[in-house]
Amino acid sequence: MASEKKPCLSGRGLTKIFGLGNQKTLAVDHVDFDFYEGEIVSIVGESGSGKTTLAKMLLGLISTTEGEVSFLGKPRDIRSQKKKREYWQNIQAIFQDPFSSYNIFNKIDSVLLDCIRMRGGANLSKEKKVEMMTEACSFVNLKFEELTNKYPFELSGGQMQRLMIARIFLLKPKILLADEPTSMIDASSRATILDYLLKLREETGMTTIFITHDIGLAYYVSDTVYIMEKGLFVESGPAEDVILNPRQPYTKRLLNDVPKIYEEWDLSTV
Amino acid sequence: MKHMLKSIFRSGKFVAGFAIFAAILLGVLIYPIFVPDPPLKIIAQGTFFEPGIYVSVYDSLSAPTHILNLDEASTKRITSKLSEDDRVAIQKWLVGAGIPEAEIDLANTEQLLEQWFSNYDSTKRVAGMTNADRNYYIRLNTAVTGLLGDEGVSIAVVNPDTGVLEEIGTVLATDYVNVGEVANVRVLPLGTDNFGRDVLTELVAATRVSLQIGLVAGIIATLIGLILGLVSGYIGGFVDDAIMFITNLFTVIPSFVLLILISFSIGQDKRGPFMVAMVIGFTSWVWTARAVRSQVISLRNRDHVNLSKLSGHSITHIILADILPYIASYVVMALILQISSGILAEAGLSILGLGPRTTDMPTLGLMMQWAMIYQAHILGKWWAYFPVIITIAMITFSMNLMNTGLDQVFNPALRE
Numbered sequence: 153m154a155s156e157k158k159p160c161l162s163g164r165g166l167t168k169i170f171g172l173g174n175q176k177t178l179a180v181d182h183v184d185f186d187f188y189e190g191e192i193v194s195i196v197g198e199s200g201s202g203k204t205t206l207a208k209m210l211l212g213l214i215s216t217t218e219g220e221v222s223f224l225g226k227p228r229d230i231r232s233q234k235k236k237r238e239y240w241q242n243i244q245a246i247f248q249d250p251f252s253s254y255n256i257f258n259k260i261d262s263v264l265l266d267c268i269r270m271r272g273g274a275n276l277s278k279e280k281k282v283e284m285m286t287e288a289c290s291f292v293n294l295k296f297e298e299l300t301n302k303y304p305f306e307l308s309g310g311q312m313q314r315l316m317i318a319r320i321f322l323l324k325p326k327i328l329l330a331d332e333p334t335s336m337i338d339a340s341s342r343a344t345i346l347d348y349l350l351k352l353r354e355e356t357g358m359t360t361i362f363i364t365h366d367i368g369l370a371y372y373v374s375d376t377v378y379i380m381e382k383g384l385f386v387e388s389g390p391a392e393d394v395i396l397n398p399r400q401p402y403t404k405r406l407l408n409d410v411p412k413i414y415e416e417w418d419l420s421t422v
Numbered sequence: 423m424k425h426m427l428k429s430i431f432r433s434g435k436f437v438a439g440f441a442i443f444a445a446i447l448l449g450v451l452i453y454p455i456f457v458p459d460p461p462l463k464i465i466a467q468g469t470f471f472e473p474g475i476y477v478s479v480y481d482s483l484s485a486p487t488h489i490l491n492l493d494e495a496s497t498k499r500i501t502s503k504l505s506e507d508d509r510v511a512i513q514k515w516l517v518g519a520g521i522p523e524a525e526i527d528l529a530n531t532e533q534l535l536e537q538w539f540s541n542y543d544s545t546k547r548v549a550g551m552t553n554a555d556r557n558y559y560i561r562l563n564t565a566v567t568g569l570l571g572d573e574g575v576s577i578a579v580v581n582p583d584t585g586v587l588e589e590i591g592t593v594l595a596t597d598y599v600n601v602g603e604v605a606n607v608r609v610l611p612l613g614t615d616n617f618g619r620d621v622l623t624e625l626v627a628a629t630r631v632s633l634q635i636g637l638v639a640g641i642i643a644t645l646i647g648l649i650l651g652l653v654s655g656y657i658g659g660f661v662d663d664a665i666m667f668i669t670n671l672f673t674v675i676p677s678f679v680l681l682i683l684i685s686f687s688i689g690q691d692k693r694g695p696f697m698v699a700m701v702i703g704f705t706s707w708v709w710t711a712r713a714v715r716s717q718v719i720s721l722r723n724r725d726h727v728n729l730s731k732l733s734g735h736s737i738t739h740i741i742l743a744d745i746l747p748y749i750a751s752y753v754v755m756a757l758i759l760q761i762s763s764g765i766l767a768e769a770g771l772s773i774l775g776l777g778p779r780t781t782d783m784p785t786l787g788l789m790m791q792w793a794m795i796y797q798a799h800i801l802g803k804w805w806a807y808f809p810v811i812i813t814i815a816m817i818t819f820s821m822n823l824m825n826t827g828l829d830q831v832f833n834p835a836l837r838e
Contacts, residue, residue: 213728237734244732247725255726257747266733 157188158225160359161210161243161327165219168205179205181383182219187327187359187376194362194370194391196406197380203363204248206380207331210361211245212236224326241270244325246349248332250312254304260315261300264288267322288318292348310341317348327359328352335365346373367406371395379403429831436827442820446629446813453626461627461784465608466618469796470803473613478606483577483591485599495595500531500566508562512538515559518548535566613805615789616796621805628784629813632765635699635778635785636817639764642703644710644757651714652741656722662715669711677705681767685776695778695785702767710756717749751832755825762821769814786814 168180180202187193197203208214210221212230221228223239230236247253254263264285268276273284282296289296292314304312313333320328330349334342350373353360364370370377370391377394379387379402387400398404430436459465509528517523519541527533544560574592581588601607612621654665672680684701685693721727722745730744746753765786771777772787773794780788789810793799798806 208728211728211732213731233736236731240732240734245728247728249725253725253729255730255744255747258743263733266735270734 157191159186159222160189160224162186162222163210163219164222166206166209166216166221167218168202168209168214169217178383180209183383183385185378185385185388187361189359190357191376192353192360192362192374193376193378194364194374195378195380196364196367196370198365198406201380202383203380204331207245207329207361207363211243211329212239241323242325243327243329244320244323245329245331246313246316246320246333249336250309250316251336253316254312256303256305260302260304261285263304263315263319264322267319270323284322288321289315291321291352292318294318310337310344313337313341313345314348317345317352321352324356325358327361329361329363331363332365334369366410367395368410379406430828433827433831435830436824439820439823439827442816443824446817446820447633450626450630450633457623459620459623461624462619462782464618465620466614468618469614469616470798470801470806471610471614471618473611473805475601476608476610477601477604481605482599483593485603485605487593487597487599489594489596490598491596497531499595500535504531504566509534511558511562515548516541518551519546538566612809615806616792616798621809624784624789625809625813628786628789628810629817631695631783632768632786633817635695635702635768636761636765638696638699639702639706639767640757640761642700643707643760643764644753646704646707647710647756648714648753650707650711652718652745654711655715655718656737656741656745658719665711666715669708672705672708673712677708678767678770680705681771682774682776685771690779693777693779695780695783698768698771698778699764702764706760706763706767710760713752713756714749717752718745721745721748751828755828755832758821758825758828762818765814765817786810
């Protein structure tokens with residue numbers, strides 16, 4: 153079974169150090185990983201454990217201090233703007249805060265048109281573009297007719313995050329990196345967002361990397377879980393193994409921190 | 423955009439500043455339509471004529487006369503001729519001649535003159551009086567003597583054939599002309615300056631040139647600061663280090679010293695208003711560059727910039743579409759401040775004699791310099807420099823007010 157899986161994105165000794173001299177901060181400390189095609193991976197850790205830094209390195213938004221990232225078995229090459237563009241056709245992201253993810257001066261249409269252009273559809277007719285945007289919006293249960301010519305800040309947080317998923321629907325990347333996509337959304341919209349994400353994965357079969365602090369969510373959605381503490385992967389493996397039989401004290405603590413109804417919340421570990 | 427303009431014009435401070443600035447601008451634009459004189463035309467023979475209405479004496483003689491019998495006319499005439507010093511001198515003579523000081527009332531002109539005429543004797547020697555004093559009193563006596571009489575003044579012309587003076591009319595003390603009927607009346611609301619030029623016309627032209635200098639200097643400084651700030655803040659790394667090195671060099675050297683040195687080395691001949699504006703612009707971009715850079719650094723890691731990168735946009739597109747609009751309000755405010763400090767810098771340079779060398783257009787700084795060189799402030803000729811100071815103050819005040827107003831609109835934390 154394992155031999156059939158092809159690694160889609162892997163890292164060896166990936167390190168990121170911020171600052172110099174005494175102010176050096178080791179954000180990500182020599183992590184190794186293999187994310188396989190079609191898998192749902194979760195990277196779980198508390199705030200400041202280096203999850204977002206790792207995500208930005210994987211996206212190529214910040215440089216790596218050490219180590220290398222392989223994409224589809226070959227070392228990743230994003231040295232020029234052109235190669236970056238090619239890379240970003242394959243890997244896309246959903247950010248944590250939908251309110252700051254949009255340029256407030258651009259209309260919603262331009263966000264979606266950018267995606268069509270990114271897929272090489274810049275020369276399509278206007279009708280075709282509208283049709284594609286309408287399809288993408290209806291996938292996440294939004295009405296394009298109501299959104300066109302509006303500005304992102306006129307939408308609710310949930311709507312904005314759904315629009316982000318519509319964006320991914322248009323782009324159809326090989327890998328989706330979702331950096332705490334639900335943490336800024338209220339609990340009732342959270343499930344909807346997750347459902348759309350899972351539905352999208354079902355349709356496109358893309359590798360999905362969830363970055364979250366919520367170990368319960370990780371258990372609910374993922375095949376593989378990586379537990380991150382202070383820039384290191386302390387534990388990893390299939391979700392069932394890691395979460396049902398945690399070996400590391402940190403994992404146990406994360407599990408204890410999940411609030412449960414009808415049970416007294418253990419605050420001693422905080 | 424519409425909403426933003428609305429909220430800007432709801433800010434009282436901005437509106438007040440804008441109103442003052444618009445009034446100045448309107449004055450500058452409209453005044454030359456009514457007074458199309460060249461601003462540096464020398465109209466007065468002599469220096470520092472007081473503000474007022476100047477009526478042609480020659481034309482008043484040929485204007486139709488009207489007789490007005492006014493009671494206070496002669497008193498007023500005498501009062502204006504008989505200065506406070508003369509009165510004190512008269513009192514001194516009278517006291518010297520033996521009149522008790524209690525009987526002399528300086529304010530009562532008629533009584534004073536009566537006492538003078540009944541007692542004055544040019545041959546009488548008063549104790550302690552020099553010869554010069556004696557001559558002064560003789561002059562004073564002749565000047566005052568004519569004042570009480572009501573006989574007219576003759577107007578005579580030279581007959582070109584015979585060379586004899588022929589009387590062609592008399593002007594009585596009760597004759598008046600209507601100013602409207604005099605052919606030549608010139609109002610000089612701010613008098614004339616040391617060269618004999620109309621100060622108001624000059625001031626309007628100077629304000630116009632100074633605003634242009636401020637605008638050019640402000641645009642140059644803001645553009646340089648903006649471009650360097652954007653590039654160094656967004657690209658970072660070595661580019662950032664290099665640009666910041668240059669910026670820090672400029673910060674350490676006081677820009678006014680730099681300004682003086684450059685102005686001096688350019689030379690007198692090449693220093694026109696536009697050149698001075700360029701020099702000011704090229705020395706005052708430093709703080710704009712630093713401020714823009716720090717704002718860009720905080721913006722470049724925002725998610726919307728990351729999203730734009732992921733959408734495959736180029737660096738130029740990201741800087742123009744995702745960074746610039748976010749700092750646009752700051753840039754507008756910086757531009758306003760740069761314009762006002764450009765006007766101040768020009769004034770400072772000109773006072774030192776390093777301002778634009780020009781013979782056809784004045785600037786506010788040059789007017790200050792001329793007033794200073796000709797000692798208007800020592801001679802008490804306030805109209806030569808005070809209106810200039812007020813204009814400079816009003817321009818900078820209105821611009822700073824607009825800036826504060828904008829700051830409050832764009833930065834809600836500052837709202838009251």
